[in-house]
Amino acid sequence: MSVFKRDKKEEEDSGGNPYLNLDKTSVLQEARYFNQSPVNPRKCSLILTKILYLLNQGEVFTTQEATEAFFATTKLFQSKDVMLRRMVYLCIKELSTLAQDVIIVTSSLTKDMTGKESLYRAAAIRALCSITDSTMLQAIERYMKQAIVDNNPAVSSAALVSALHLSSTAPELVRRWANEAQEAVLSDNAMVSYHALGVIAGSRKNDKLSTVKLVTRLAKASLKSPYSLCLLIRLTAQLVEEDDSDASQPYIEFIECCLRHKSEMVIYEAAHAIVNLRKNARDLAPAVSVLQLFCGSSKASLRLAGARTLARLTAKNPTAVSACAVDLENLISDPNRSVATLAVTTLLATGAESSVDRLMKQISSFVSEISDEFKIVVVKAIRRLCTKFPRKHQSLAAFLAGMLRDEGGLEYKAAIADAIIALVEENPDAKETGLAHLCEFIEDCEHTALAVRILHLLGQEGPKSRQPSRYIRFIYNRVILESGPVRAAAVSAVAQFGAQRPELLPNIKVLLSRCQMDDEDEVRDRAVFYSIILDSGDPQLINDYIINVSQPNPVLLEKALRDHLEINPDVLFDINSVPTEEEPKENKEPIVEMEVRKPVQMSLEEIYAEQLAVIPGIEKLGPVFKTNLPVELTEAETEYRVRLIKHIYARHVILQFECINTLDDQVLEDVHIRLECPPEYEVKSEVHCQKLVYDKPGSVFLVVEFPCAFLGSLGSFGATLEFTVHDCDPTTGNPDPGEGYADIYPLEEFDIGCSDQIRARGAAEDFEQTWERSSNAPQASDTFVLPQNEANEAAQAVCEHLGLPKAAISGEAVKEIRGGGVFRGGAPVLVRARLVSRGDGTTMQLAARSPREDIAQLILAAVG
Amino acid sequence: MHIKPMDGALFEPTLYIIKGMCILDNDGNRILAKYYDKEILPTTKEQKAFEKNLFNKTHRANAEIIMLDGLTCVYKSNVDLFFYVMGNSHENELILLSVLNALYESVSILLRRNVEKRVLLDNLDAVMLAFDEICDGGVILDSDPTSIVGRAALRTEDVPLGEQTVAQVLQSAKEQLKWSLLK
Incomplete structure (x- = not known):
């Protein structure tokens, strides 16, 4: 009976879905049909669809399988069926990354892209650009230029979008198509103008002056496409952000003008830009009233857009937002929980202490329904409340603890733990309750990383509390019950109590001696280490190795150790020479944020380490001690922009002059620096920048030795940039024939200070x-x-x-x-x-x- | 390398707006899905896990928009199909919505307003072409349903009855009967 049932179910399923249970091998078999002549286009199309479906479902094709399928597909260029041809292009694009020798179809595609059938041309261009590389591009360059200005909007768009994709691998080449793209910006077709604008803006990303020109010209041109306008608003907003002076007034006017556009997309884009750019309430007013209208819309996306942007504004101008309180109140029971969450958190951020309890109740009614992202938003809002209304800490902490007990991912739990940790650190009254909540949480916390962090905090804060002994039980429980990393962290935390509370020391010593029997090396090592330090009874030792331990930046430490082993392994390594871990800069911005992906924070030293590797003999200087923030040595809008980065070593300084050539009709060669040093400084070596092309930064390095006496190390330096100029063709970047001429460019003076x-x-x-x-x-x-x-x-x-x-x-x-x-x-x-x-x-x-x-x-x- | 100050306040002036598009069935299984950013959900496994999660959060409440795993997702459903368009969490939601509308409307025209799984699967090739015409590598290629359909619905006429095999005719008759009973 049960067998029968299952059969029936399967039959029903497959009746609805002919693609269910497709087998890769048999589909590839079917593809052999393509070799026949003539073929049935419908049948071929179905087979291609099956292949695409399998790829889309994540079926893995080996290189050989993909190549076979690819070559079978190319046979179908014989057929004249339009639909089939389009499916062939699609297959070529999908298989191009998997198969070998895909360039074989170049000529077929080139023929199609220049042929008469306009339905082929656009798709052929896109397929061709997805299989081609920069060397072959030159061969089709002429066709691409023609295609960009083609009368058929689909062809023009296809060429422009392909150009945009190619500009990541061959930027110079694509820059040469700028003239054609300029022409296409003014096309009557909305999408063509949008794509052309994207190509131009992308190719001039680093050239502010031409962006200014572009924006000024197009702001007057009254573009028709809403997409183009959105992009133009973004470009304009960027210019305003960089230049806050009165000169940006016309840009602001343009953006404000867009608030009256008929497309909601453009209105929102403009309102969003204004909210981020303007500061005082009067300037913000038009944008805020637009957002207010959005909050009342019937479309959830509009309400979300409105509420989200208002939420961001709370950080900058809470009064402007509190004027919208009524509109936000209407949203707190919104069927879209994201909208409701934003409304409540915004009201919490702008409202008075009296409304906190009511809003908290509202949140708790739906907190289980919202996604982790928004739970994090709520947590952050509560965290800010803790700072704003310290008297409410009891109820807020209880609410957080409740959330901590709910289901949730690591990021969410970490956010809650962060909030409680912040509460503990900021508000002495809340310390005991906060720590108690955290103790309870680690009793069953499945996230190792989080448990380790909390144990560390207990080690830091616990010894300072009134009854430190009560925390030890919680911590020691971890030693008995948890995995290795958590046990190790618990040992470290226990040691903190021993180091800071002499009355507990005897007991702690007993606990540590028990941990010395642990299965895990790390736990044992820590226990032994701390026992010995504590047994020594030396306050200095205890302070340096338990209470205040300096933490070197791990990446730089690794590099320093490696260099040390290569150069002088006999000498003792000095850990103080490695930069310590920077304290993460406290992000004080109290905005209701949703971005979860944050760029990985790297220290300056890490960022530049790779660039410095070009200097011969750099490893002899030892580990880098400190990299200073860049200093500009030229005015902002000059021909050549130079900034200086000072890398400090124990006895040397490396001066890195990072130069940018902003002239597109010049190529600079053999760029170097003439340096006037204060007495006793000595230039040891210099690395020239062989070639500096338009808009690509290049660096000149000078290794300079500090004077022997520390006192002599303060001083001013003069520098001049020296180079040979070759004029070049701005569009191709090829230098004109003939000798260049030498030229110099004076730079501003700079100091080396304390x-x-x-x-x-x-x-x-x-x-x-x-x-x-x-x-x-x-x-x-x-x-x-x-x-x-x-x-x-x-x-x-x-x-x-x-x-x-x-x-x-x-x-x-x-x-x-x-x-x-x-x-x-x-x-x-x-x-x-x-x-x-x-x-x-x-x-x-x-x-x-x-x-x-x-x-x-x-x-x-x-x-x- | 010049390091730009990280400032996420303004929208990025880029054409690469769409991070992904997908169509799921009413069990949350993928019918068609494309992701355009190599850094976001790079493997099929991660994508499918994301789709499952997305479906669980959206199939009951028809709330049009949701923020999930750092993506803004706008969605729309009909009968047994769910359409999604994904963008960066920091992106103009209304642009994404316009793309969703283009996707839905194009598919709807292609399927002669019968927006349901069975019909969609019968026209999967045309829908694939429509996907390709709407978004190219994350760039919105077109958002006008008529012109999208003009470039995707290229089937001239249906195969005459005589060329279908007996089995095919039977199969389609059986299905039509079943669906008419189910309705």
């Missing part, structure tokens, strides 16, 4: 102890009178000189700067200063301590 050579950070909580501990280190101190009237202003200037973050400043009337860092070479340094305003200036008393006295003096010299 801040370049120090990796500084603001004072940690235990600055006082650290300062006391270093009392026997050499100290340099002096009193200065600074020109600034405001003590705060003066303090900021001093911080900038020393490379300290603004966070190092504290105090009200008497400003105090406390901070420290590591000087190149690895010597630590501590700085403390007091500043008092004197009406006509600020008096500052500055003291610096370092094991190297000359570094302490250098700090004073840098300020003086």
Whole structure:
């Protein structure tokens, strides 16, 4: 009976779907039919559809299978059936990435793209461009140019879109088609004009001046296509963002004008741009009222667009948004949960403390129905509420804890944990409750990474609480129950308690000794390590290896270790020479965000490491100590743009001059720098930039040795760019025949200061102890009178000189700067200063301590 | 390399707007799907998992738009078919909606307004061509249903009855009977 039932079901299924249960081998067999002549187009089309269907379902074709299918397909060029030919093109495109020797069909496709049948031409162009490479492109270049300006919009669009795809691999070639594309922008056909605009904008991405020209010209041309207008608004908005002056007024006017367009798409695009560009309420008003209208629309997408953009605006201008409160209130029971969530979170962000409870209740009614993305939005909103209304922390924490118990992915859980962690860190009243919630959560947390983070936090915060012992039970439970990484983290957390609470030390020692029997190496190693450190009873040792452990950037550490092993494995490796992990910059923007994909954050050192590899002998300099932020050495709108990146090593500095040639009719050769150094600096080697073509950055590197004495390292440099100019054809980029001529270009002066050579950070909580501990280190101190009237202003200037973050400043009337860092070479340094305003200036008393006295003096010299 | 400051506030001025399009049946199985960004859902396995998830979140509530896994998805359904267009989470939703409408409307014309799975499968080749005419590698190629259909519905006339095999005739008669009973 059951067999019968299943058969019946299968029959029903396959009756509805002829493509169900297709077998790859038999379909490929069927494809042999293509070799017959003449063929039945309908039958062939069905076979091709089957192949495409299999590919689309994710069936894997081996190279051989794909190649066979591909070659069988090419036989069908014999047939004159239009539909079949189109399916052939589609197959060629799909198989082109899998099969070999696909260029064999080039001539057939070229014939079709230049033929009479217009239904073939557009599709043939797209198929051809998907199989071709840049070397073959030149052969069809003439046809492509013709196709771009063809009367048939489909052909023109196909050529333009293909050109856009090709511009990622052959940008110079496609740039040569710009004239044709310019012509096509003004086409009557909406899509052709859109595609042409995209090609032009793409080819001039880095050339601001021509973007300005393009935008100015087209803003007046009143484009018809809504898509084109959207793209134009985006380009215009980018220009306004880069240049905030009055010069951008006409652009703003153009965007505002688009608010009155008849297409909703364009209206929204304009409103979105204005919300992101303008600041004061009056300028925002027209855009906000448009968004308000959207919120009342019958289309969910429009409501979402409206609510989402208003939500973003809360960060910048909460008052402008609170004017829309009524419209948002209407959305909190919206059938589209995304819209409802946005409305509630926005109201939470702009509303008063009294409405919090009501809105929270509203959210909890549907929180289980919304996707993780929006749950994260809710969590973030609640996190901001915690900061805004600290008194509400109890109910907010309880709500978060409730969410933590629900089902959800790692990202969602991590967001909640983040929110609770932030609550614990910001609000001392909430610390105990927050930690208790987290303890409960790790009792059954399936995400290892999250459990490890929470254990780390418990290790940090637990010892400082009133009853530290209660956390130890939770942590130690992990040692018994969890996987290796979690157990290891728990051991580290337990050790923190031992290090910071002497009364618990005996018990902790017992726990650690038990962990020494663990199966996992890492857990055992940690337990042994911490036991020995704790047994030593040396406060300095305990502080440096348990409480305040410095964390080197792992990528750079790996590189430094590798270089070290290659060059001088006999010498001891100094871990202080590796840059420490940057504290992730706190993202304070309180916007209701939905982007989940964030670019991977890389430190400057990591970004440039690859470029520096071209310098011969670079590994001899040791690990890079610090890479400084780029400094512009030219004005913004000049022929050649040069910026300087200073890479600091223990005894050398590498000056990287990153040059951009903004003239499309010139090619620069043998670009190098003439440097005027302060005394005692010595240029060791130089890497020229052999060729600098239009709009492609190239770098000149100079390896310069610091003076022996640290005190001599402050100074100014003069630099001149020297090169040979060859004129060239702006469209092809080919240089004109004949010798070039030498030319020079003066650059602005630049300095190497104290801040370049120090990796500084603001004072940690235990600055006082650290300062006391270093009392026997050499100290340099002096009193200065600074020109600034405001003590705060003066303090900021001093911080900038020393490379300290603004966070190092504290105090009200008497400003105090406390901070420290590591000087190149690895010597630590501590700085403390007091500043008092004197009406006509600020008096500052500055003291610096370092094991190297000359570094302490250098700090004073840098300020003086 | 010049590093541009990361600022996600404004929309990116690019033509590469569509991240994916798909048509699912009423069990959430893929009938046709295309993804255009190599960095987003690169493998079929990830794509199908995403589609399942998307379907679960959308098949009950006809709410038109949803944010999922960092993508903005607009959707529309009819009988036993679900149409989706996906874009970046930071993208003009209305542009995506216009593409969805183009997709739905073109398919609807191609299927002579019988937007249901069986009819769609009978015309799968034309629908594939329509997909290809709407979006090329993430760029909107056309959004006007009439011109899309003009370039995708190329079948001249149906094969005369005489050329069909007996089995084919029987099969189609059987199906028509079954569907008329089901309705």
